[in-house]
Amino acid sequence: MSDNKIPVYLIPGMAANTSIFEGIKLPEDQFTVHTLDWFLPDRGISLTDYAKKMCDKIEEPNPVLLGVSFGGILVQEMAKIIPTRKVIVVSSVKSKHELPKRMIFAKYTKVHKLLPTGLVNNLELLAKYAFGETVTKRLHLYEKYLSIRDKYYIDWSIDQIVNWNQELPVDSVEHIQGERDAIFPIANIKNCITVKNGTHTMIIHRAKWFNEHLPTIILK
Numbered sequence: 001m002s003d004n005k006i007p008v009y010l011i012p013g014m015a016a017n018t019s020i021f022e023g024i025k026l027p028e029d030q031f032t033v034h035t036l037d038w039f040l041p042d043r044g045i046s047l048t049d050y051a052k053k054m055c056d057k058i059e060e061p062n063p064v065l066l067g068v069s070f071g072g073i074l075v076q077e078m079a080k081i082i083p084t085r086k087v088i089v090v091s092s093v094k095s096k097h098e099l100p101k102r103m104i105f106a107k108y109t110k111v112h113k114l115l116p117t118g119l120v121n122n123l124e125l126l127a128k129y130a131f132g133e134t135v136t137k138r139l140h141l142y143e144k145y146l147s148i149r150d151k152y153y154i155d156w157s158i159d160q161i162v163n164w165n166q167e168l169p170v171d172s173v174e175h176i177q178g179e180r181d182a183i184f185p186i187a188n189i190k191n192c193i194t195v196k197n198g199t200h201t202m203i204i205h206r207a208k209w210f211n212e213h214l215p216t217i218i219l220k
Contacts, residue, residue: 005029005030005031005032006030006031006032006063006064006085006218006219007031007032007034007058007060007062007063007064008026008031008032008033008034008063008064008066008218009034009035009036009058009063009064009065009066009075010024010033010034010035010036010066010067010068011035011036011038011054011065011066011067011068011071011074011075012035012037012038012068012069012071013067013068013069013070013071013072013091014038014069014070014071014154014157014158014161015038015146015147015148015149015153015154015157016068016069016145016146016147016148017037017038017145017146017147017148018035018036018037019144019145020068020145020201020203020204021035021203022207023204023207023208023210023211024203024207024210024211024214025207025211026211026214026215027215030215030219031215031218032060034058036054036057036058038148038153039053039054040150040152040153041152041153041156043152045156047073047074047077047160047164048077048080048081050074050077051074051077051078051080051081052081054074054078055078055081055082058078058082061083062083062084062085063082063084063085064084064085064086064087064088064218065078065079065084065086065087065088066087066088066089066090066214067087067088067089067090067092068090068091068092068203069090069091069092069183069184069200070092070157070160070161071092072089072090072091072092072093073089073092073093073160073161073164073166075087075088075089076089076094076166076169076170076173079170079171079172079173080170084172085172085218086172086173086174086217086218087170087172087173087174088173088174088175088176088214088217088218089173089174089175089176090176090177090202090203090210091176091177091178091181091183091184091198091200091201091202091203092175092177092184093164093184093188093189094166094169094170094173094175094189094190094191095166095167095168095169096164096165096166096167097167097188098184098188098189098190099161099162099164099184099188100183100184100185100188103161103162145204169191174193174217175189175191175192175193176192176193176195176210176217177189177192177193177194177195177198178194178195178197178198178199178200178202178206179194179195179196179197179198180197180198180199181198181199181200182199182200183200184200193213193217195209
């Protein structure tokens with residue numbers, strides 16, 4: 001019966017759309033998979049209030065929430081608002097203590113406010129921010145994945161990440177991190193499932209790994 005299926009909601013990383021999950025296939029007899037796209041934040045909205053609005057889009061009780069990168073931070077905020085079966089963060093952090101030094105430096109110096117985010121239509125630059133890699137070879141792919149080019153949204157997202165104040169991970173969180181993540185280096189991360197040679201974009205490039213392991217991670 002469909003009532004016994006576990007609802008799984010997937011949220012992409014900053015500036016990315018849900019096409020990053022195209023390769024993710026979970027067994028249809030066990031899971032119903034939904035994707036949630038970013039919406040543009042109201043001026044001055046807090047991350048908590050943004051998370052509340054995103055929770056309004058969830059139609060099934062006790063879901064599994066999976067978020068990538070900034071989406072991983074968002075699903076943890078959502079889990080403080082609604083009951084969840086499990087929270088899975090991918091290529092992300094579980095507390096402010098796992099943020100890299102450069103982001104902590106940005107918090108205190110406000111240097112992130114000087115980033116040239118007005119150049120969000122420069123896809124190469126946006127990919128460097130969002131994915132942590134230089135993408136000249138795969139530019140056409142990233143054009144498809146990185147569709148949210150709104151300057152206020154990018155500024156707001158970067159500000160929320162560097163100022164995220166979570167001291168301790170939320171309950172029932174599972175953390176999947178690539179060994180070669182350039183945005184959130186694994187050296188700072190405690191208690192995670194490590195993906196060998198995984199980069200910040202492994203949800204796209206290592207979909208096979210996720211398809212093999214996610215069902216077990218969700219059910220355990």
